Amino acid sequence: MSRSNRKVVPECAQALNQMKYELAAELGLMTGGSAGGADTEFASELGGTASAGGAHVNWSQIATRDAGYIGGNITRRLVQQAEQILKGL
Template structure:
């Protein structure tokens, strides 16, 4: 099934892909070269997504000056 998620900033795709591979390497998770994630454990994909989200939130907080306000 193709992903229906669309990026708000399409130019960010390469940076997000790079982040995915970096986080996977840090966690010791092997990303399938063919792009098919169906054979990965749910725990692995959850860890990967959770850590990416955590990192994106940290980046946003830093850009906001750590205040957490808009």
């Protein structure tokens, strides 16, 4: 089975990365600095440490449960935002 993280709207990549860092910060997974918008999409596949605005997250060391929490909450926030937009129509 092939996996693809291809963005439907590539212009949203920075906003999605920012959400990822905000949630990592809420979990206490960041060390130093503050959340930002560095491109970290492939950091875990490369086993590296990604940074955003001086903050670092070693994505290869994050527990599966925490990664699932981050991904699930990104989805929840995106659905909430879409509902708010549709409510205003």
